[in-house]
Structure formats: C-alpha cells, structure tokens
Amino acid sequence: MNQVKIGKFIAQCRKEKNMTQAELAEKLNITDRAISKWETGKGMPDSSIMLDLCNELNISVNELLSGEVIKMENYDRKVEENFIKLQKEKEDSDKRLLFTETVIGSIITISFLLMIFLSIFAIENIIWKVVTITIGIIIFIIGIGSCLLIEQKAGYYQCDNCKYKYIPSYKQVLFAMHSGRTRYMKCPKCHKRTWNKKVID
Numbered sequence: 001m002n003q004v005k006i007g008k009f010i011a012q013c014r015k016e017k018n019m020t021q022a023e024l025a026e027k028l029n030i031t032d033r034a035i036s037k038w039e040t041g042k043g044m045p046d047s048s049i050m051l052d053l054c055n056e057l058n059i060s061v062n063e064l065l066s067g068e069v070i071k072m073e074n075y076d077r078k079v080e081e082n083f084i085k086l087q088k089e090k091e092d093s094d095k096r097l098l099f100t101e102t103v104i105g106s107i108i109t110i111s112f113l114l115m116i117f118l119s120i121f122a123i124e125n126i127i128w129k130v131v132t133i134t135i136g137i138i139i140f141i142i143g144i145g146s147c148l149l150i151e152q153k154a155g156y157y158q159c160d161n162c163k164y165k166y167i168p169s170y171k172q173v174l175f176a177m178h179s180g181r182t183r184y185m186k187c188p189k190c191h192k193r194t195w196n197k198k199v200i201d
C-alpha cells in the first residue's frame with residue numbers, strides 16, 4: 001500500500017467535506033494526532049476503523065486503499081489489486097516474524113547451553129551452579145514460549161488430509177508433537193490428526 005498517496009487522499013476527501021482533522025477525529029472517536037499520522041503517510045487506519053472512516057468521507061474501502069477515486073469500469077480490477085497487495089503485505093510480515101523466531105530460537109538455545117556448560121565446568125560454588133542452571137532454564141522456557149507464540153500467529157497450518165488452512169490455538173501448538181515447524185495436530189474441519197505443515201499464503 002502506498003501510505004503517502006492514501007494519506008493525501010484522506011486529507012483531500014476530508015477537506016472536500018469541509019472538516020478539520022479535529023472534527024473528523026471526534027466523529028471517529030479517536031485523537032486528531034491519529035488523523036494527522038494517516039494524512040502524512042506515517043500510519044494506516046486500523047481495519048477496525050476503516051469502514052467508519054470511509055463512511056465519513058463517502059468513499060469505498062477500495063478507494064481508500066487505492067488512494068484515489070475509482071471509476072466504475074476499473075472497480076473489479078482495483079478490488080483484486082488491493083486484495084493481492086494486502087495479502088502480500090501479510091505474507092511479508094509473516095515471513096519476517098518466522099525469521100525473528102529462528103533468530104530468537106538460536107539465541108535462546110545458545111545461551112541455554114552456555115549456562116549449562118558454565119554451571120558444570122566453570123563454576124565451583126554449588127549455590128552459583130544452581131543459580132546458573134535456574135537462569136538457563138528460565139531463559140529457555142520464556143524463549144520457547146515466545147517462539148511458539150510467533151509460530152502460532154504467523155501464517156497458517158495446513159491439514160495434510162483435506163488441505164484446509166487454519167490458525168490453531170496456542171495450547172494446541174504447545175502440546176503438539178513437532179518436527180521443525182510441522183506439527184501433528186487435529187484438523188478443525190475434517191477432525192483427522194495429521195502432520196500439518198506451516199504455510200504462509
């Protein structure tokens with residue numbers, strides 16, 4: 001999405017309606033700083049507020065996302081373009097998330113092993129040994145927890161039986177057997193337990 005273009009379009013529509021940023025903000029129950037952020041291209045309206053905003057400005061969501069008034073004959077094409085763009089942006093952000101997971105996972109594993117190594121070979125005092133191992137385990141648990149959280153949120157899992165894509169609950173992900181990012185889980189559609197692959201699109 002071209003945020004700057006969208007921002008200019010929001011400003012233009014607002015001015016055509018003879019509204020100030022403050023007036024529009026009040027109608028939407030948000031701060032005028034949010035409006036100014038959108039209009040300068042520094043942020044996008046949340047999907048939760050998009051419909052209300054479009055209502056106030058008398059434009060379609062599709063026009064908002066395109067940053068321009070769309071002629072009727074181009075409408076379907078634009079809808080598709082915008083849909084694909086949103087899809088692409090979600091995919092990119094999921095990919096970034098999964099990369100972050102890999103980085104966190106590696107750091108956690110290395111520091112965990114380091115703590116264990118230190119406590120066994122380098123530290124002689126028994127109390128410090130216990131403290132080091134405890135810290136290692138805490139880092140490990142927090143790390144694995146946040147990795148799982150990322151993995152559950154990013155993209156989808158695909159059922160091997162019916163190919164249905166879904167987002168499982170955190171609990172499901174936590175207790176599922178896994179090999180890499182492929183997890184053995186029950187599909188919410190066909191209710192079969194299969195190895196579910198992680199997919200982005």
Ligand SMILES: [Zn+2]
Pocket residue numbers: 159160161162163164187188189190191192
């Ligand atoms: Zn299934």
